[in-house]
Amino acid sequence: MNYKLTLAYDGTRYDGWQKQGNTSKTIQGKLEQLLTRLEEQPIEVHGSGRTDAGVHAKGQVCNCKLKGTWQEEELRDVMNQYLPSDIAVLQVEKVPERFHARLSATGKTYCYRIWTGKVPNVFERNYVYTHEQPVSVERMRQAIPYLLGTHDFKSFCSNKHMKKSTVRTLDSIVIEELTNEIRITYHGNGFLYNMVRILTGTLLEVGEGTRAPESMADILEQKDRQQAGVTVPPQGLILLSVDY
């Protein structure tokens, strides 16, 4: 039986989603370790995509094939009982055999949180990136139209050896200005390696005034990582949901 799991995790303590050898501390590794123990046979977990070290999730999705004797809520509760307190199974659903968390995904929503307060945020410190230079959210918003739509996002990808297509469709970028915080929410059909973090770093440079909003068109056209802005740190990033 094929099971779809929706997960939340605090990525602070982990080397990201994807298992690397036997010793590293990854979300996938923790899940496979537990499911292998529960099922008494090696279980493989397929994520919707990798999240980097330090990146969080409120709606990561994975699937795995299990013997199938588990009720949905029973599996959820047993897993939550044994998982570390920084990983939680939010929902378990039995799904058709052909469902694959990565291959069946049609879209994703990511959020990047930027703390702009003059005083550090003690309670959210692992979930925000602190940016001290003042930025104009109005300017940042002016850059959005250049990025929306279907483009080759090669300039916004850290993987130099990416052989597959770097064309993606960005449906929306919403920039919210909250008290002491700027929150940027991205929705698209897929994201390249570090794409959200480079987009955010570039938008912040536009907000600081060191780049023009209209320069986004140029950056896309150049298809060169060097043209875009910095990769902002992982801890401000959270995978909110995956569409199927």
Next chain:
Amino acid sequence: MNYKLTLAYDGTRYDGWQKQGNTSKTIQGKLEQLLTRLEEQPIEVHGSGRTDAGVHAKGQVCNCKLKGTWQEEELRDVMNQYLPSDIAVLQVEKVPERFHARLSATGKTYCYRIWTGKVPNVFERNYVYTHEQPVSVERMRQAIPYLLGTHDFKSFCSNKHMKKSTVRTLDSIVIEELTNEIRITYHGNGFLYNMVRILTGTLLEVGEGTRAPESMADILEQKDRQQAGVTVPPQGLILLSVDY
């Protein structure tokens, strides 16, 4: 010059507010260590009261006497630069010499957060107490009137050897029922050792149905710690503010 500092801290990694010898990890210890280094002379910090190991604060107050060459925002920023990321100085104010964080305090507000969701809360895990048994918030609210006002709260104090008065005035207890969370906010002129945690444990037992709301009057009258409910864990507790 006498300085009043308003502090936020995540108490998870600390042995509470009060320094204990030289080696323990306390909030007071961290502050005194830094101020002693900045001032190049031993500095003592006076808190409004102790918080236990694992208890948090969004508005703890302390005062200290410094050479007085610091501007308020300058001291705040320098301290935040050197303090660990789980302690922050929210505000610095120059105050009259007679101001003492503990002796001048006239009231305090504490909040206790209870997580009632079926799935663990990954991101707030260190700031809530997870309570699995169902409780009736309506029943809990019925217990409030018995506790409000001026009473001898000896039954709600963990310190058996308390020689000073155990009489306190509780002005308000507000119980909010949020999605998957019950939040209890207490305001009073002062709180005994573990008083908020024992009050919360007792209210939860009322909510579960194992105690009658009107039994609060009896518990107060007995002046015996054994009559009240359990002391709930520290991580759900946060000191919100101190009145002067």
